[in-house]
Amino acid sequence: xxxxxxxxxxxxxxxxxxxxxxxxASSRNMQQEDHRRAKxxxxxxxxxxxxxxxxxxxxxxxxxxxxxxxxxxxxxxANLDSSGHEQVEIPPRESITYKDGFHENAYDGYGELTxxxxxxxxxxxNGKRHGLGEYTFTGGTYIxxxxxxxxxxxxxxxxxxxxxxxGQFIRGEYDGQGEITYSDSSxxxxxxxxGKYNGQGELLGVDGTxxxxxxxxDKFELGEVTYKNGDFYKxxxxxxxxxxxxxxxxxHSGASGKGQxxxxxxxxxxxxxxxxGTYRRGQFKQSELDGQGxxxxxxxxxxxxxxxxGEYDGQGELICVDGTxxxxxxxxGEYDGQGELICVDGTxxxxxxxxGKYDGQGELISANGTxxxxxxxxDxxxxxxxxxxANGTxxxxxxxxNKPHGLGEATLSDGAQLKGQxxxHxxxxxxxxxxxxxxxxxxxxxxxxxxxxSVQRPTVRADPEVALRExxxxxxxxxxxxxxxxxxxxxxxxxxxxxxxxAIEHKKKGKSNYKxxxxxxxxxxxxxxxxxxxxxxxxxxxxxxxxxxxxxxxNNIKTVWxxxxxxx
Numbered sequence: 001x002x003x004x005x006x007x008x009x010x011x012x013x014x015x016x017x018x019x020x021x022x023x024x025a026s027s028r029n030m031q032q033e034d035h036r037r038a039k040x041x042x043x044x045x046x047x048x049x050x051x052x053x054x055x056x057x058x059x060x061x062x063x064x065x066x067x068x069x070x071x072x073x074x075x076x077x078a079n080l081d082s083s084g085h086e087q088v089e090i091p092p093r094e095s096i097t098y099k100d101g102f103h104e105n106a107y108d109g110y111g112e113l114t115x116x117x118x119x120x121x122x123x124x125x126n127g128k129r130h131g132l133g134e135y136t137f138t139g140g141t142y143i144x145x146x147x148x149x150x151x152x153x154x155x156x157x158x159x160x161x162x163x164x165x166x167g168q169f170i171r172g173e174y175d176g177q178g179e180i181t182y183s184d185s186s187x188x189x190x191x192x193x194x195g196k197y198n199g200q201g202e203l204l205g206v207d208g209t210x211x212x213x214x215x216x217x218d219k220f221e222l223g224e225v226t227y228k229n230g231d232f233y234k235x236x237x238x239x240x241x242x243x244x245x246x247x248x249x250x251x252h253s254g255a256s257g258k259g260q261x262x263x264x265x266x267x268x269x270x271x272x273x274x275x276x277g278t279y280r281r282g283q284f285k286q287s288e289l290d291g292q293g294x295x296x297x298x299x300x301x302x303x304x305x306x307x308x309x310g311e312y313d314g315q316g317e318l319i320c321v322d323g324t325x326x327x328x329x330x331x332x333g334e335y336d337g338q339g340e341l342i343c344v345d346g347t348x349x350x351x352x353x354x355x356g357k358y359d360g361q362g363e364l365i366s367a368n369g370t371x372x373x374x375x376x377x378x379d380x381x382x383x384x385x386x387x388x389x390a391n392g393t394x395x396x397x398x399x400x401x402n403k404p405h406g407l408g409e410a411t412l413s414d415g416a417q418l419k420g421q422x423x424x425h426x427x428x429x430x431x432x433x434x435x436x437x438x439x440x441x442x443x444x445x446x447x448x449x450x451x452x453x454s455v456q457r458p459t460v461r462a463d464p465e466v467a468l469r470e471x472x473x474x475x476x477x478x479x480x481x482x483x484x485x486x487x488x489x490x491x492x493x494x495x496x497x498x499x500x501x502x503a504i505e506h507k508k509k510g511k512s513n514y515k516x517x518x519x520x521x522x523x524x525x526x527x528x529x530x531x532x533x534x535x536x537x538x539x540x541x542x543x544x545x546x547x548x549x550x551x552x553x554x555n556n557i558k559t560v561w562x563x564x565x566x567x568x
Contacts, residue, residue, distance in 0.1 A: 122146070144169070159183075167192070190215070235261065259284065282307070305330070328353070343367075351376070374399065397422065 108127070113120040122133020129135070129146040136142075144155015151157075156166040167178020174180070174196075179189035190201020197203070197215035204210050213223010224234035225242075233242050259270020266272075271281040282293020288310035289295075296302045305316020312318070312330035319325050328339020334356035335341070341349045351362020358364070358376035365371050374385020381387070381399040388394050397408015403425035404410070410418045410427070421428045 170194075232256075308332075400424075 108124055110122065111124050113124075117138055119136040120129055120133055122129065122135075123131025123146075125131065128149040130148060131146060132144070133146055134141065134143045135146075135151075139161075140157060140159035142151060142155060142157040144151065144157075145153030147153065151169045151172050153169060154167070155169055156164070158164045162183035163181065165174060165178060165180040167174065167180075168176030170176065173194050174192040175194060176192060177190070178192050179187070181187040184206045186204055186206045188197060188201060188203045190197065190203075191199030193199065196218040198217060199215060200213070201215050202210075202212045208228035209225065211220060211223055211225045214221040219240045220237035222236050224232065226232050235242060255272055255274045257266060257270060257272040259266055260268025261270075262268070265287040266284040267286065268284060269282070270284045271279070273279050277298025279296045280289060280293065282289050283291030284293075285291070289307035290309060291307060292305070293307050294302065294304040299321045301318075301320045303312060303316060303318045305312065306314025308314065311333040313332060314330060315328070316330050317325075317327045323342075323344040325342045326335060326339060328335065328341075329337025331337065335353035336355060337353060338351070339353050341347075341353075345367040346365075347367050348365045349358060349362060351358065351364075352360030354360065357379040359378060360376060361374070362376050363371075363373040364376075364381075369390030370387060372381055372385055372387045374381065374387075375383030377383065380402045382401065383399060384397070385399050386394075386396040387399075387404075392413035393410065395404050395408060395410040397404060397410075398406025400406065404422040404427075405424060406422060407420070408422050409420075410422075412418070418427045418429075
């Protein structure tokens, strides 16, 4: 189908590695698989949205711990214990500068410690940083609470590269409610546990991608993501990959959908709307219509019935914008089985199909008036049948290649009767009889060699109005064009008058066509008059693109209609 289905979600993203240098770049790649293009039946698949890669979701980098010293290249782990927590003893007095008193030979109270560019200013207890303090190290500054030399409690750490965390710490790690802003302007705010995103949170990537929802160990778990281009997904995640399951809503490049999902695929009842106007609704399996469903295309064509793996399969009804109408059985996207087909040229077939062709027992009324009832093979009359031509000729017997061939009998338009052997459309009589003086050929007994139209999913036209004008040119039937203009929200009455004028000035099609058009066109014309009278503040004085006022164009319409004899 085309577009076949809501694309399944199958994305990958890098993991967040602890102790990654703050200045490095790490990103999450969110990509969706392309729509599988539908099998083309003639003109091609319909409504396939363009396939574009999803924007990159850059996860802001985090700092896993808050050690004694941080170098520009990364975090020093020399002073971490086996659990990754900082355990640094205050060095001897001889190696540092200290201001304040002592208590039992230990630094105690408020003081300043300076050593090799590392400075602590704040509260001390038993020789350890304890309480509120300011800690400046190579690469940044921490202001907040300490407990026994370990960052613990509420605090704020600012790195020289611009990264900043403000929130709660437990034993040297981000833990609790906090907010971190990175040097690339990306940020995260929400809950942390042991240095990782855990719980409810909100994340903004450097490319504008926004996630809001539940995290677990730095990975998305349940939430919604909105991409810079407007794409949207709301649902479950696993290993940072969307895992739609249950009722889910999503918007992505070219389409939006909602319904039941399973393991990343639409599975169950759902509906999808594509940017080109194509709409699908029904039973889905692995992101393809499978079971009862319906498709509506932007040009107004529609199918309603059974699907299998995204193809028309089973009982269904197809209505095309040009008026072609089929109701019956399909197989693999083709007419197959018992069905009824009415074509725009007036051809009407009812009977059996195979692989999109008349095949088996059927009844055909051709556009030229020939009425055939009998056997078909590969779109031609072949086997036993009966034909009545528009000129009154009647033949009953055997056919081959759309021609009387074999034993049969015919009644000509002048009443003459022929009975016996026919060969290649010619009467040969009985083997022991002379055909002298008898007509030798039956003219137009069978319908012309005109194959049945193949099943084509209606093509989405860039401009349906152009297509409908072409249809009007070929058939003289204005109804599809008028119906389109009547229903189209883009068309106002000014444009409608232009179309009416264009249609009426095609005088070569003959007066009879215009008499048939009179009622529908005149209704629209009257509607146009009411529109200008009631709603146009200029009351008919607005100039047209061609320089004519509304009144002038309407007078031209009246003049043309008088030429055609439709007005007194």
